[in-house]
Amino acid sequence: xxxxxxxxxxxxxxxxxxxxxxxxxxxxxxxxxxxxxxxxxxxxxxxxxxxxxxxxxxxxxxxxxxxxxxxxxxxxxxxxxxxxxxxxxxxxxxxxxxxxxxxxxxxxxxxxxxxxxxxxxxxxxxxxxxxxxxxxxxxxxxxxxxxxxxxxxxxxxxxxxxxxxxxxxxxxxxxxxxxxxxxxxxxxxxxxxxxxxxxxxxxxxxxxxxxxxxxxxxxxxxxxxxxxxxxxxxxxxxxxxxxxxxxxxxxxxxxxxxxxxxxxxxxxxxxxxxxxxxxxxxxxxxxxxxxxxxxxxxxxxxxxxxxxxx
Numbered sequence: 001x002x003x004x005x006x007x008x009x010x011x012x013x014x015x016x017x018x019x020x021x022x023x024x025x026x027x028x029x030x031x032x033x034x035x036x037x038x039x040x041x042x043x044x045x046x047x048x049x050x051x052x053x054x055x056x057x058x059x060x061x062x063x064x065x066x067x068x069x070x071x072x073x074x075x076x077x078x079x080x081x082x083x084x085x086x087x088x089x090x091x092x093x094x095x096x097x098x099x100x101x102x103x104x105x106x107x108x109x110x111x112x113x114x115x116x117x118x119x120x121x122x123x124x125x126x127x128x129x130x131x132x133x134x135x136x137x138x139x140x141x142x143x144x145x146x147x148x149x150x151x152x153x154x155x156x157x158x159x160x161x162x163x164x165x166x167x168x169x170x171x172x173x174x175x176x177x178x179x180x181x182x183x184x185x186x187x188x189x190x191x192x193x194x195x196x197x198x199x200x201x202x203x204x205x206x207x208x209x210x211x212x213x214x215x216x217x218x219x220x221x222x223x224x225x226x227x228x229x230x231x232x233x234x235x236x237x238x239x240x241x242x243x244x245x246x247x248x249x250x251x252x253x254x255x256x257x258x259x260x261x262x263x264x265x266x267x268x269x270x271x272x273x274x275x276x277x278x279x280x281x282x283x284x285x286x287x288x289x290x291x292x293x294x295x296x297x298x299x300x301x302x303x304x305x306x307x308x309x310x
Contacts, residue, residue, distance in 0.1 A: 003267060006034060007274060007281060008043035008054060008306040015302035018043060018054055020071075020310065026270050026283055028299040035071045039083045041305045042096075046089040050310070053094050055083040064094055064107060064114065069310060077107060077114035088131045090138075091153065093117070095131040097140055102126035104140050106155055118155045129170045129186075134178055134196060141169045143186055148172070150199075161199045163192070168216075173223045173230075182245075184221045184232055191221070191232065191243060207232040207241045209253040220263045222271075229290035231271060233261040240264060240273060240284075242291055254292045257282025265307035270296075274304035281307070 002024040009015040017037035022029040039057035046053070051074060052067045063078035064087065084096035084105070094107040094114075105119040122128055127143030137158065138151045148161040148169055163169050168187025174180070174196075181194040184207060193203040207218055217236035223245075224231070230243040238259055242252040256264075258275025265272045271292060273282045279302050285293040 001268065004310040005267070005272070005281075006043055006045070006052065006308045006310050007031070007301055007304040008040045008308075009301065010041050010276065010303040010305055011038045011057075013279060013302045018052070018067075018071075019301055019304075021299070021301075023267065026285055026296045028272075028281060028283060028297060031299065031301050033071075035065075035067050035073070037065060041083065042085055042087045043306050043308050044087045044089050044094075045308045045310055046092070048089075048092065052308075052310070053087050053089060055085070055087050055096065057083045064096060066094070066109060066114065075109060075112050075114045077116065079105070079116050079119065085128075086130045088133070090133045093153075095138065097128040097131050099127050099129055099143070102128055102142075104128055104131065104138075104149075104151070104155060106153070120151070120155045120157075122149055127168075130172065132172055132174065132181070134174060134181070139172070139181075141172060141183065143168045143170055148183065159199070161194060161201070163201075164188075170218065171221050173221050175223070175227055182221060182223060182230055184218050186218050187216050189215055189218045189234060191230065191248065193248065203248050205243070205248040207234060207243065207250065208237075209239070209241065209250050212237065219261065222264055222266050224266065224290055231264055231266070231292075233264045233273065235260045235262065238275075240271070240292060244290065252291050254284075257284070257295050257298050262305040263307050265309075267309055272307055274301075274307050276303050276305050279303060 019031040020034040021031040061078040062080040062083040085099040086097040132139040170186040172183035258278030260277040
């Protein structure tokens with residue numbers, strides 16, 4: 001089944017912003033510019049409207065822009081001095097996490113205008129890295145605090161999940177029923193299984209293959225649709241680890257098809273890896289047992305760092 005893949009990019013090595021390309025049967029067509037945006041490193045597609053939100057930078061200001069499915073601009077809002085590193089839609093609103101400024105924000109869209117509903121300073125230099133949603137709660141992994149902060153939908157603080165000093169918690173993914181959160185750490189290269197009824201860590205494991213030492217570069221985590229397999233990317237050693245949920249041990253580790261796999265994405269029976277420093281998106285087929293099979297393609301895209309399906 002044909003899909004349109006969007007990738008957000010850093011503004012380097014000739015990148016123009018957000019790129020779109022057709023994807024079918026494990027093949028990506030030549031990318032075209034979807035929207036010219038400086039520092040479009042994080043993008044998100046609204047599951048309800050199909051609109052695309054992107055972080056952006058212009059001069060000494062930064063913020064968010066929203067586009068229709070055809071790439072036409074809907075609205076823009078500048079409210080930061082450095083661009084956020086993550087953006088997500090939920091309930092028709094946009095949430096951002098700003099790694100550099102240590103903030104998390106919520107933005108609403110009314111009659112073609114964006115409005116900043118709330119912006120919370122978690123802590124200067126907190127390293128806010130993602131926004132996750134669980135029921136009426138918003139979770140924000142803060143890398144330099146070794147905590148996942150928990151807020152309500154309007155960003156009123158509720159509680160937090162604490163990790164050991166130097167963990168560097170970064171990204172997570174929930175099971176479909178919301179009972180379990182799997183989170184990975186950038187600094188300690190670990191995977192954590194967290195039960196959401198009391199936010200307790202019940203299992204932890206290395207995401208690196210046996211014999212690999214701590215590398216300080218784990219980035220993205222994805223969960224297979226059948227919820228049997230986790231996929232984790234680690235920069236520096238340019239690996240994608242395959243980790244069965246039942247054992248929580250690395251079953252397979254493969255080369256990401258390029259340098260610095262900032263994001264990975266599952267679509268149909270394929271895994272896509274956005275390799276920032278080698279300027280390509282690599283496409284791998286997935287085997288029936290969840291393992292990564294052949295690399296089918298490495299499509300040239302300048303500085304890709306995030307992947308979404310339109």
